[in-house]
Amino acid sequence: MIEEPFAQGTSFIHNMEPRIKILAAFALSLAASLCSHFSIIRVYLLISVILVTAARLNFGALAKRLKPLFLFLSMIWFILPLTFEGRVLYHYGRIRITEPGILLSAMITFKSITIVLVFTALVATMTVASLGNGLHRLHLPDKLVFLLLMCYRYIAVIEEEYNRLLRAAKFRGFIPRTDLHSYKTFACLAGMLFVRASLRAQRVHKAMLCRGFNGKFHTLDVFLPNRFNSIFLRAIVCMSLGLFIYEQIWF
Amino acid sequence: MHISEGVLSGPVLIAGAALAVAGTAIGLKKIDYDHIVHVAILASAFFVAALIHVNIGPSSAHLILNGIVGLLLGFSAFPAILTALLLQSIFFQYGGLTALGVNTVVMAAPAVAVHYLFLPFIGRSPRMTFIMGFLSGMAAILFSSLLLGLALWFTDENFFKTSLAVILANLPVMVIEGIVTGFCVSFLLKVYPEIISKKKANHD
Numbered sequence: 001m002i003e004e005p006f007a008q009g010t011s012f013i014h015n016m017e018p019r020i021k022i023l024a025a026f027a028l029s030l031a032a033s034l035c036s037h038f039s040i041i042r043v044y045l046l047i048s049v050i051l052v053t054a055a056r057l058n059f060g061a062l063a064k065r066l067k068p069l070f071l072f073l074s075m076i077w078f079i080l081p082l083t084f085e086g087r088v089l090y091h092y093g094r095i096r097i098t099e100p101g102i103l104l105s106a107m108i109t110f111k112s113i114t115i116v117l118v119f120t121a122l123v124a125t126m127t128v129a130s131l132g133n134g135l136h137r138l139h140l141p142d143k144l145v146f147l148l149l150m151c152y153r154y155i156a157v158i159e160e161e162y163n164r165l166l167r168a169a170k171f172r173g174f175i176p177r178t179d180l181h182s183y184k185t186f187a188c189l190a191g192m193l194f195v196r197a198s199l200r201a202q203r204v205h206k207a208m209l210c211r212g213f214n215g216k217f218h219t220l221d222v223f224l225p226n227r228f229n230s231i232f233l234r235a236i237v238c239m240s241l242g243l244f245i246y247e248q249i250w251f
Numbered sequence: 252m253h254i255s256e257g258v259l260s261g262p263v264l265i266a267g268a269a270l271a272v273a274g275t276a277i278g279l280k281k282i283d284y285d286h287i288v289h290v291a292i293l294a295s296a297f298f299v300a301a302l303i304h305v306n307i308g309p310s311s312a313h314l315i316l317n318g319i320v321g322l323l324l325g326f327s328a329f330p331a332i333l334t335a336l337l338l339q340s341i342f343f344q345y346g347g348l349t350a351l352g353v354n355t356v357v358m359a360a361p362a363v364a365v366h367y368l369f370l371p372f373i374g375r376s377p378r379m380t381f382i383m384g385f386l387s388g389m390a391a392i393l394f395s396s397l398l399l400g401l402a403l404w405f406t407d408e409n410f411f412k413t414s415l416a417v418i419l420a421n422l423p424v425m426v427i428e429g430i431v432t433g434f435c436v437s438f439l440l441k442v443y444p445e446i447i448s449k450k451k452a453n454h455d
Contacts, residue, residue: 002342025348033349034261065344072255083412100409111257119347128341143279143287147334150291151298155338158299178306183427187434190300190316194323195443197296201289208288215284
């Protein structure tokens, strides 16, 4: 169920150092989220499309990944034009469609697609282990990186536990319905999940202590210094900063 | 309960990120290396619990359970929820990088509030435990939707009706989270009281 469909690949984006990709993704998404003009946001969208193309991602998997976003956007297009105040473009009885509502929906569509594509191209193209490595080298607190890696490691295990519990419940004739009994069953299931997680944590911690764990994770990934990495990062940061300043001055 | 990318304004995003950093810093400070594995694996349990779908009439909703995470972890809920949300955005693309701060605050601040409001009353009697569990689950979602509504409203006053819609849409979720959290806390207290009482001993 939990997959990382984009983490493996051979494009130059896949081979880039995690730290560089995190910084570039952060700079681009921040700049795009602060943008408020259509002529500028189109440039960001173009950059994000170029990045996705350069990463040579599987198109089907990408479309699947964008599905929740499109559901959200269709909700936005449904709600905002009807609830915003402003110049009325069209009205039918009491239903009014306003211009600011349409404009804002369009802006949100552009921005969210841009940011999601940047995230997919730059962050989803590395494994969580590499992400941890990158965050560590960006001097994020050790404990936070540890939490991320450990949480990632045990999600699959806990999910397996959940499937086992659910299977056991189904063998005993449990059919989920909208009633108190079903909610109670799910509550006990979730409770059991927390109990098992906690007991497992004790075992894992003891096992780690036995192996000499002293609060540090050592990474085995080695990324050689590469001039292309720093050029890429500088280009992305300059572009983001340039567009941001351009928008502030000229608009 | 996620807000997608591209909706909120710059100041709201930055304020959210600042609050998330502060909360996470306090939370991390409270975790020592003897408990960090515990927090990490409970964060995975929180991630998996969000995959549980319960029926509401013809439709269904997934559990959130930030109330329970708050009761079990206190301030450590901040880094735990931040981690789970980051992994959710990597795996499923719910939320993302710029809204991560706001989303963390929306989910984790209510969890911490619930911890301090209701944990002291849990375990006094079975009925009290269920009621307090119910209130924790409900209040956590109520506070979360209020925070989300507030974030939208600060972005643009025209979002007022949307904020109301968000809060109204979450009313059935509140009731279900309340029921599930109530049963879940009662269950935990019967089956494995240490998971709650250890936390309580630290708390008192």
